[in-house]
Structure formats: structure tokens, C-alpha cells
Amino acid sequence: MAATSHGEEPAANKCASCPGNSVDGNSLTLRVVPPLRIAAILLVKSPTFLRYRSDWSMPLDIETRFLGLADFEPAAREVLPHAVYEFIAGGAGDEITKRDNEAAFDRIKLRQRLLRDVTRLDTAITLFGQRLPHPIILAPIAYRRLAHPEGEVAAARGAGVAGAVFIVGTTATAAIEDCLAESQSPVWFLLYWQSDRSFNGELVSRMAALGAKAISVTVDLPTPGDRRRQIPGRLQNAR
DSSP states (O other), X not given: OEEEOOSOOOBSSXXXXXXXXXXXXXXXXXXXXXXXXXXXXXXXXXXXXXXXXXXXXXXXXXXXXXXXXXXXXXXXXXXXXXXXXXXXXXXXXXXXXXXXXXXXXXXXXXXXXXXXXXXXXXXXXXXXXXXXXXXXXXXXXXXXXXXXXTTHHHHHHHHHHHTOEEEEOTTOSSOHHHHHHHOXXXXXEEEEOOSOHHHHHHHHHHHHHHTOSOEEEEOSOSSOOOOGGGOHHHHHTOO
């Protein structure tokens, strides 16, 4: 079991793999904290978003345009509905922690080793008893279908091609079974800890039975963050 911390929002105790939730081409129904539920329904029901979904296609210049991580954010701003972009890009409060996190990642350096034999390179690691080709894991993001018609399924497929672990979140918009069917690599499940311990146990047991190779747990979010970019009034007035 691993602890994780990132920007996905918690569900009240529902996920796409749980009874009572539904996801189809035009709507998303989830029991989540009220501001996010309003935002999700507003976005997926809007004509702009539905048109964006139907017109979505991979840019032809992807191999020449995206040379580094910094190239993706301006491209996302161009193609995503404004409210969807704000949901993904925004942090909590004054976003001080968000900026600190970005600075912390910038400080990470590769350790240089000189005069080593590089004729055979092996990036493989063993993690939780699983042999992985490299230490790359795709963290969960809430409501991926806001950004792509296939949501988590497409992300799991891409992770599998790259040999990366994919983590399905509690607020996923696709069932873990569908992600497992598409991924050639291990799929993990992220649990947002709920006050109902029996629900937690049932959900973890179900995910393990369906094929999740590990369970990660978010432990640093006892209450939803102050996501000011997601205030419903701002979303309704978004371009």
C-alpha cells in the first residue's frame, strides 16, 4: 500500500466503478462535493463541450510540437473549454502550495555518473513485488472525460504502450475493468479515504478482485480544498 498526494478531488463515497454512478457520452453523474458536481454537470451538458468532444482529434504535429512537458500546457489551453482548463490547471487557495510543488520538481536533478559502461542500460525496478520496465507511474486525475472522450480508458491504453503503471482514481469516469482491458501494464487503484470504513473495505476488496495490483491512498485531504478557479459562478461565466 502506498500513500499519494496530488490534485484529484475526493468523492463523497462514490466512483465510476461503484453502484449509483453513471457515465455516458453526454452526461456524468457522481456524488461529489457540491461545487464540483455543479461544475461537472455544467461542463458536460454545455453545447461547447459536446461540440469539443465530437470534434476532438490528435494534432498531426504532435511529434514535433511536444518536445517537453512545458509544451503541453499552452496546447491544452488552446483546445480545452476554458472551465475544463481551469479545473485541471488550478490549485487551492492562493496556489502557494502548487507553486512550491512545481519549484520542488524543478530542483530534482539526475545524478551524473562518469566513466560507466553504457552498452547495456536497464531502467527496470521492482515495486510492491512487480517488475516494472521503468519507474514511471501515471497518477490519477479526476474526471478525465472532461478532457478526452475516452477518459481513463485512453490514458490506460497509452500507459500500457509506454510500459507505465496507470492509477485509476476514486473519481474516475471509467470503470477499472475497462482500463484493465486496455492496458498492457499493471493498473492500480487510488482510494480517497471515507468516514465509512465498511465502504472503504468493500471498495478496496472489489478493486483487488477486479485486478488492481496495488492500492494507493490519499491521506492529506480531510476536507476539500478552496478551489477558487472552480467557483460555479466563474464556470458559468467562462468563455
